Amino acid sequence: MGCCQSSLFTRVKETENNPLEKEPQQQPQPYHQFHTSNNTSNETGKDFSDPSSFTFSEFSLSDLKSATNNFSSEYIVSESGEKAPNLVYKGRLQNQKRWIAVKKFSKAAWPDPKQFVEEASGVGKLRHARLANLIGYCCDGDERLLVAEFMPNDTLAKHLFHWENQTIEWAMRLRVALYIAQALHYCTSEGRPLYHDLNAYRVLFDEEGDPRLSCFGLMKNSRDGKSYSTNLAYTPPEYLRNGRVTPESVIYSFGTVLLDLLSGKHIPPSHALDMIQGKNNMLLMDSHLEGKFSTEEATVVVNLASKCLQYEPRERPNTKDLVTTLAPLHTKPEVRSHIMLGIPKQEEAPSTPQRPLSAMGEACSRMDLTAIHQILVATHYRDDEGTNELSFQEWTQQMRDMLEARKRGDYAFRDKDFKTAIDNYSQFIDVGTMVSPTVFARRSLCYLLCDQPDPALRDAMQAQCVYPDWPTTFYIQSVALAKLNMHKDAADMLNEAAALEEKRQRGARGS
Template sequence: MGCWQSSLSAETHQEKDGKHHNQQLHSRNPPFSGGVEAVPATGVPPFSKFSFVDLKAATKNFSSEFIVSESGEKAPNLVYKGQLNDGRWIAVKKFSKVAWPDPKQFAEEAKGVGKLRFRRLANLIGYCCDGDERLLVAEYMPNDTLAMHLFHWENQTIEWAMRLRVAFYIAEALDYCRSEGHSLYHDLNAYRVLFDKDGDPRLSCFGLMRNSRDGKSYSTNLAYTPPEYLRNGRVTPESVIFSFGTILLDLLSGKHIPPNHALDMIRTKNILLLIDSHLEGKFSMDEATIVVDIASKCLQYEPKDRPTAKDLVATLLPLQTGLDVPSHVMLGISKNVDAPPTPQRPLSPLGEACSRKDLTAIHQILVMTHYRDDEGTNELSFQEWTQQMRDMLEARKRGDFAFRDKDFKTAIDCYSQFIDVGTMVSPTVFARRSLCNLLCDQPDAALRDAMQAQCVYPDWPTAFYMQSVALAKLDMQQDAVDMLNEGAGLEEKRQKSGRRS
């Protein structure tokens, strides 16, 4: 793998004295003496330039099956996993030439980030500037993101001590980056926190690199964006601290809570409402109060009122417990030797079309499936077959003809007449109107319709797939990936139970 063993060292486990403990946990790797060579003691490969041919081969021609995440910039920058000829797994982030037209500027920015070497980072090990191609290469982290473990867990949620470890390790990463002159981190969120093969949390190095030469891209979700960024469109060191506060909220609640909402709960002393119910009371209220207080300070409106990364490390250090328990044990995972199999869930034709955002293919599939998934959603008595009902069904029929003939504006009008009467509910009509809205460049309306389809039929994969496409059109790429995975998971369950997709 070529990844450094980043679990707590044996010396740290043995050292119990507070001052010595602080020195052990907060020690730095030796600085570079020059150039971009990695410190050999870290076990991280030297920073180097990769050829596009090698990266293309490693990612199987940048196969969609090798996509491991998507950034949330307006021009999505995909991240792929890849395997080099020597067997090492890598993570490859692909930028557009538009974002970085000057190859020299891109290379200089990458080399700057490539000088960093720290056990709390998923370190940058190279870049590629062949022709129009702009790519970054980093250590591959095989155990998913904090978002996956917090929001989409299947076996067990993250225990309290591990949540505190995540907060401390990421604070250490930010403090190290600050000490090395890299205090800016772009779009810090739960998807940027990765788990290595030992289950230790690491901060993705990709956020240390600007998303484009102007550096204006930050977050796709305005509810979680630092207020000063909304004013001037620039990331500052204090903006990073604000974003760290949102991660603390994630760790406390197990949910993605908008900062304003969380601050209202904190002000009204409703701290218990913030705590993740899946912890089932297995946490320290004193420790939780400290974390809530840190989060509150990080989320202050005025940047000058927020703590520094060094302050965060000092406050979180005393909360660290269970130092003799490896992270992979706390997470309930086995130590990975290799990358997980790909793909984890094969997609249906509809899932594939939605992953490609191929609206034409989606249209063809929805036409062919007709209303078979509406079976059982409405049971009408003879008395309910009124003139109004006949008019409503006639409106749906006109909508179906328009949908088939690709007259999408007419289809929206007819389907709206059907929906507004409200006597019948049809997830298929919502899905069809969602697609029509997408084809008419109305992604907000498309997302609302897809969510309505889910309300009518909570376990319907199509509803999640359509949400995925709408979210992608709204430049909320990671949320789009999550919805795609949700739909694939529901299809997998249906196949196992023998039901139709």
């Protein structure tokens, strides 16, 4: 199908069989750009045998050739250069300001398009501020390409091992460790715990200088290929034994990244462990730090690295342990990453709405949750008309209980008891007999008012699945994205909501 979306966010296409009507008990999906015509994920039974039925930001080969100047060698950004089996290019799509990263696999890497699309879909579901997120793919003839957000400020390897202006200060190294741990924990919590060949080249810095984990490592380099391309000295011992990547293998590789951050060099884990066991922790530390670090903090990181590098996988910590250990060390949250890295911040004028906004649009643009609440209370359930048709058999006691839960949620929502509203709306949603976009929108706002933007975003997207052309769902998504500090995407979503609203008003005038 090969179409490029004009916006980062692709609206769910309206279909004859709405996914939530077909599978009412499906749980909300994490924020992502992956949409299919009948189901929302492979776990729900999607048939990937025909890639043309897969509508997750599919790009045409001609689009990506144009974006990368026909895959010019001048556009290669992978630091391994032309020797790498799967090259990464930067590019810019026609009529778009933002750069993209395109990973081009060798022709033999994924011979079966079904397997490639299936793997890409799993990665495409993920969306997090700590990831360099996947935004599309191309599966055209023998070509297999992934498209991701482009990170303009190089890799951790470049800043640690090949720096020209200044080495990374200690507080920034701790931030890198925490952010990558958070990325791994998010992926694990969303059912994608395997990360292939985690190393300093997989950690990228965005336009703000914030570290992000490349989404490309969430896919193998090929369906049956090796998962590690680094020196065997840095490879998890169990992988050398059986050739399999496990969640514990990822923790081992995270330990090697901690060693890189501590030492500023690529030290073989066995050598580092010998130094740690010999109580020579400070000999591990990067001399370029010139002693400007906390000995107590360094000891915590050294001990965590030692645990990650244990020979027996079961003795290693999990991703939650990583975050729990590293979070207290993040002591300079007010200092921007680009300042710590010593790089200029790439200033861009803030996006302004391209269309006049309604009262809802104005409230969302200024993130006025109180005003949004008033509008949703006044709207009530008008936009739910026609989204549910119940058979006589469905009017059971369970149905009456479910509607009673919704009524309790409405009372709590009106009275601004948002936690109670969440509990009651959740009871209504979990039964799954009836699907209401208004309930999802109201629960989404409740989550925002309880300072929980992630579930708020998921609920707003679920409301969009039920009612693809309802501007309110896009408006609320824009607020949730802004709360997640994804301001460019929030502005895009706000404009899309305004466009939908304008279209609806033209239709009303025409009728």
